[in-house]
Amino acid sequence: MSETTYPNFSFEIKHKSPSSHARLGRLLTPHGAIDTPNYIFCGTKAALRSMTAAQAKSLGADIILSNTYHLMIQPGADVVEKLGGLHAMMGWDGPMLTDSGGFQIFSMGHGTIADEIKGRRNDGRDKMLLNISEEGAVFKSYMGGGEITLTPESSMQIQRKLGADLIVQLDECTAFHVDKDYTAKSMRMSHRWGDRSLAEFKRTNDGKQAVYGIMQGGVYQDLRQESAEYTRDRDFFGTAIGGSLGGSRAQMVDVVGVCMQYAHPDRPVHLLGIGGIQDVFDNVRLGIDTFDCVSPTRIARHGWALSKGAPRERLNMRNARFRDDTTPLAADQDNPASQFSRGYLHHLVKAHEPLAIHILSMHNVATITRLMREIRAAIATDTLDQLEKEWIV
Amino acid sequence: MSETTYPNFSFEIKHKSPSSHARLGRLLTPHGAIDTPNYIFCGTKAALRSMTAAQAKSLGADIILSNTYHLMIQPGADVVEKLGGLHAMMGWDGPMLTDSGGFQIFSMGHGTIADEIKGRRNDGRDKMLLNISEEGAVFKSYMGGGEITLTPESSMQIQRKLGADLIVQLDECTAFHVDKDYTAKSMRMSHRWGDRSLAEFKRTNDGKQAVYGIMQGGVYQDLRQESAEYTRDRDFFGTAIGGSLGGSRAQMVDVVGVCMQYAHPDRPVHLLGIGGIQDVFDNVRLGIDTFDCVSPTRIARHGWALSKGAPRERLNMRNARFRDDTTPLAADQDNPASQFSRGYLHHLVKAHEPLAIHILSMHNVATITRLMREIRAAIATDTLDQLEKEWIV
Numbered sequence: 001m002s003e004t005t006y007p008n009f010s011f012e013i014k015h016k017s018p019s020s021h022a023r024l025g026r027l028l029t030p031h032g033a034i035d036t037p038n039y040i041f042c043g044t045k046a047a048l049r050s051m052t053a054a055q056a057k058s059l060g061a062d063i064i065l066s067n068t069y070h071l072m073i074q075p076g077a078d079v080v081e082k083l084g085g086l087h088a089m090m091g092w093d094g095p096m097l098t099d100s101g102g103f104q105i106f107s108m109g110h111g112t113i114a115d116e117i118k119g120r121r122n123d124g125r126d127k128m129l130l131n132i133s134e135e136g137a138v139f140k141s142y143m144g145g146g147e148i149t150l151t152p153e154s155s156m157q158i159q160r161k162l163g164a165d166l167i168v169q170l171d172e173c174t175a176f177h178v179d180k181d182y183t184a185k186s187m188r189m190s191h192r193w194g195d196r197s198l199a200e201f202k203r204t205n206d207g208k209q210a211v212y213g214i215m216q217g218g219v220y221q222d223l224r225q226e227s228a229e230y231t232r233d234r235d236f237f238g239t240a241i242g243g244s245l246g247g248s249r250a251q252m253v254d255v256v257g258v259c260m261q262y263a264h265p266d267r268p269v270h271l272l273g274i275g276g277i278q279d280v281f282d283n284v285r286l287g288i289d290t291f292d293c294v295s296p297t298r299i300a301r302h303g304w305a306l307s308k309g310a311p312r313e314r315l316n317m318r319n320a321r322f323r324d325d326t327t328p329l330a331a332d333q334d335n336p337a338s339q340f341s342r343g344y345l346h347h348l349v350k351a352h353e354p355l356a357i358h359i360l361s362m363h364n365v366a367t368i369t370r371l372m373r374e375i376r377a378a379i380a381t382d383t384l385d386q387l388e389k390e391w392i393v
Numbered sequence: 394m395s396e397t398t399y400p401n402f403s404f405e406i407k408h409k410s411p412s413s414h415a416r417l418g419r420l421l422t423p424h425g426a427i428d429t430p431n432y433i434f435c436g437t438k439a440a441l442r443s444m445t446a447a448q449a450k451s452l453g454a455d456i457i458l459s460n461t462y463h464l465m466i467q468p469g470a471d472v473v474e475k476l477g478g479l480h481a482m483m484g485w486d487g488p489m490l491t492d493s494g495g496f497q498i499f500s501m502g503h504g505t506i507a508d509e510i511k512g513r514r515n516d517g518r519d520k521m522l523l524n525i526s527e528e529g530a531v532f533k534s535y536m537g538g539g540e541i542t543l544t545p546e547s548s549m550q551i552q553r554k555l556g557a558d559l560i561v562q563l564d565e566c567t568a569f570h571v572d573k574d575y576t577a578k579s580m581r582m583s584h585r586w587g588d589r590s591l592a593e594f595k596r597t598n599d600g601k602q603a604v605y606g607i608m609q610g611g612v613y614q615d616l617r618q619e620s621a622e623y624t625r626d627r628d629f630f631g632t633a634i635g636g637s638l639g640g641s642r643a644q645m646v647d648v649v650g651v652c653m654q655y656a657h658p659d660r661p662v663h664l665l666g667i668g669g670i671q672d673v674f675d676n677v678r679l680g681i682d683t684f685d686c687v688s689p690t691r692i693a694r695h696g697w698a699l700s701k702g703a704p705r706e707r708l709n710m711r712n713a714r715f716r717d718d719t720t721p722l723a724a725d726q727d728n729p730a731s732q733f734s735r736g737y738l739h740h741l742v743k744a745h746e747p748l749a750i751h752i753l754s755m756h757n758v759a760t761i762t763r764l765m766r767e768i769r770a771a772i773a774t775d776t777l778d779q780l781e782k783e784w785i786v
Binding site for chain 2: 046047050052083084324339341350351356
């Protein structure tokens, strides 16, 4: 069915690991193809914080995303459309994804799901979700405070104007602490929203975009199965895993494992909002094809450099031991940012120079693109365990 | 005499304008040559704020500077030396200048000279100058508050460790409001400091650096003449114009004009801390060879884009008229930053995205390097007046 709905998209699984569910794929979009597993870098408000999209590309980034919620508020989908869509606006000619806008709205309403997925504190300031109903969600804009309603249909219309290749159905992202009964009801409403998203998508389908359905169901394995089967049986191009994945690494592996067991086997699967190095290894083994996380650029703002083989996956450039260290951030990463000395970065971070954030962001993006390249190579040679030991100590 | 003291440096005046004192030159250093007139971009704390030195080079920057005062406090000259000096640390292989450290100390003591030269407010917080004597200046470090003494000798020693090609004698930078008597006494002390700077420089001269003497004398033409003659008769490689240039464009032209009349005619002349577009035209006509100013990167942080032919030399990207403007920042400037649409920059500035500062900083540096290239071409063809009408409206 996908061939009819998505004539300009394809996903080919080229190789399956003999020792895990890891797989190599190729995802084709109107803006080119990416090899999977791959990592989608976050350009939240149509900006990768401190670097241009072209700079990210020079560091090996293949695909980026922006957040519908932020863009619908500022500058507004109509303005993005007038500026030629996200690709033209940002100077990015590769594949791109937008989310539905739901995640930010619900995380502002609940708090804890954002804590859980994004590692962010929520102090109540941001509780701007006013109402959820079958129709959609009503929330207060942080620009001016006016009320905005987001429905499955309006999310599709907005994402159409933004113009990303891969777009996502609206779903309710429930909080970590909610009970099974609420989770089940919410999940089934998300399924109805998925059907409405698909119907609206097809009404104006121009072949330029492809829709992902979302699996919800929290930490409850039977619900995850039900949701995976829902997405499997609908005409989505890809499948995304949303919602709470539990409170531990083991629980995340269980939840994602159930999703993968029942999800459509031939479609690309995206794991929403997860992207630490250990997470990537764990979930690649379960068959995840794409990841996204703000952490590579966010931790740069706190002075952290992602580093192959470093304790906790990273170096704290504030540490006094780097004071006169002439060692490059990563001599074996072939990009200019990774060649700066640790001593220089220590100085820049301590001096609060914005250049520290720019360099560390670029270094971190380069480190993640290297990780994904090495993971793809390791899947091909069935040496993922060995590679993991090099990255994680 | 310069050939002996500065065997690896030269300054050749290649062409003199028939209609003004404007001139084309070539300044050779151990890290390569620059064509003059040229603009020295400010990397205050060994960082061009939001871009790498290599990025500045790709935008046409030929020479950069760092501030001795900031670096002696953080990370300290010894650390910079251990990290291989400023060039290695910053990844910059072109010519570089450091100042003496005096300007920041005295501007913190006085306030008004900084207001005058740098367009900066001083609210008294920063008054950290404790004492000035014949020996040197004692000030309080902003890191930890300890007392530091800067003398002509220690300034040379510190600049030796920092390793810039062009270094500057210590001088006292007097406030705008001081009377002629104080200005004269201060200037003569600066001359004695210049002699001590030169003596210390020669004691350890390794051929890798060249010293500029500084002309002081405030707005008093006879003092400016005396100071110009002082520098002319000493073994400095180049001459810098420091101190107050008065309160108006006309007074600046008068003061710089006197300096140029009596300065050594064959040495490069640097105008310290001045670098608006109109300033550059005015002072190129008086024979100034190099400029420096923080404004290209500083105004980027306030959302301003330097622009050829724009009122007040720049565009305010916050302005609502740019909201859905697909016009590039400057289509005729051949660098990626200048190709982003004004609408995109409007969005980034309004959304407080750090990328706005990065893009506008790069665009502004590119605009200034273009200005200097066009000015050099216009001097060659004696069309400076025509070029000025294109830039300044």
